[in-house]
Amino acid sequence: MSRKVAILGGLGNGAVVAAAIEHARRLGATDLEVAGFLNDRAEVGEYIDMFPVIGRLEDTKRLLDEGYWFINTILRIDGNRERIAMFEALNIPDDRLASFVHPMAYVAPSVQLGVGTIVMPNVSMSPGTKLGKGSIMMVGAMMGHDNEVGEFCHIAAQAAVGSYLNIGKGVHIGLNATVRENLTIGDYATLGMGSVLTKNIGNNEIWAGNPAKFLRYAN
Ligand SMILES: CC(C)(COP(=O)(O)OP(=O)(O)OC[C@H]1O[C@@H](n2cnc3c(N)ncnc32)[C@H](O)[C@@H]1OP(=O)(O)O)[C@@H](O)C(=O)NCCC(=O)NCCS
Structure with missing residues (x-):
């Protein structure tokens, strides 16, 4: 059975990682299945490359309850401290972070x-x-x-x-x-x-x- 994964992010890194997971899935090389993105800067339902925005960052709690896994792709190139703090504040348990x-x-x-x-x-x-x-x-x-x-x-x-x-x-x-x-x-x-x-x-x-x-x- 596949594990549904929500990707935090979207444009840029998020879509790039999502496409690589989908590529691996089509090769039968991963049990991860991208459900879509969690993104505070895009409309829910909007597509970014192949996958829709399925919610906001605050929706992680609901998706945790629904059994989703998570991957974080949000970063800033010139100093990433605040973005990491934002991710850490979501308190996603380690055992629900997909590698x-x-x-x-x-x-x-x-x-x-x-x-x-x-x-x-x-x-x-x-x-x-x-x-x-x-x-x-x-x-x-x-x-x-x-x-x-x-x-x-x-x-x-x-x-x-x-x-x-x-x-x-x-x-x-x-x-x-x-x-x-x-x-x-x-x-x-x-x-x-x-x-x-x-x-x-x-x-x-x-x-x-x-x-x-x-x-x-x-x-
Ligand atoms: C280093 C970096 C963060 C600096 O960005 P910045 O602070 O906006 O710097 P600026 O573009 O204003 O450049 C400032 C000066 O540094 C120089 N400079 C910037 N990046 C440079 C680099 N990678 N190598 C050499 N010189 C560089 C600029 O030419 C400029 O020189 P000048 O003052 O003589 O004109 C950025 O240029 C960079 O390399 N980002 C990484 C890009 C990357 O890895 N992308 C991956 C995509 S996921």
């Missing part, structure tokens, strides 16, 4: 995926890495070995992330960025698209460029 690994991803057997994590097609995750609750590996991202990745991180498409890293909570690693091994990236930090990171990043800092330099603090 999803697309069948075209490589995830080494010793990788530990937290609840509510998403691993998209063409991702590669090497041994000994832990991906925290609610974190997302977008299409084609590469994650090295023996990394500690915190909760609600977003590793954008085609990012190449080295090994022995300590990545905090709510970190965004930009599209096609590269991260050297043995570094620490602080909570709610952002690394810009296409950047090459060779130094540690502190909490709330936004770095960009090649080599990446401090740009500003997250709002």
Whole structure:
């Protein structure tokens, strides 16, 4: 029997993740079935790509009672603290956060995926890495070995992330960025698209460029 999943979000990440789940479902590779989106910025009944908006964020309580599972895709690229707090305030129990690994991803057997994590097609995750609750590996991202990745991180498409890293909570690693091994990236930090990171990043800092330099603090 399939598990009905409500995706928090919509335009952008939400629709992208929903389509990947639907693709996997058609391949017979997941028991998740996307019911639609929970979204405070769209009309209920409106379609976003393939799926309708089925409610507002406040409807999570009702949908919990109705047996739904949940996936969170709401994020902000330049400082994600408030969006994560908003999600945490919904108090969705961990055992109702669905994780999803697309069948075209490589995830080494010793990788530990937290609840509510998403691993998209063409991702590669090497041994000994832990991906925290609610974190997302977008299409084609590469994650090295023996990394500690915190909760609600977003590793954008085609990012190449080295090994022995300590990545905090709510970190965004930009599209096609590269991260050297043995570094620490602080909570709610952002690394810009296409950047090459060779130094540690502190909490709330936004770095960009090649080599990446401090740009500003997250709002
Ligand atoms: C780093 C980032 C958050 C900065 O955004 P911002 O604060 O709006 O920055 P601005 O666009 O105002 O740019 C400020 C300066 O930094 C430079 N800059 C911005 N992003 C850069 C990047 N990734 N690499 C190099 N330089 C960059 C700009 O060219 C500009 O330089 P200037 O002052 O000499 O003109 C953003 O550019 C970025 O990279 N976002 C990530 C995109 C991404 O990963 N998308 C995934 C989609 S899910």
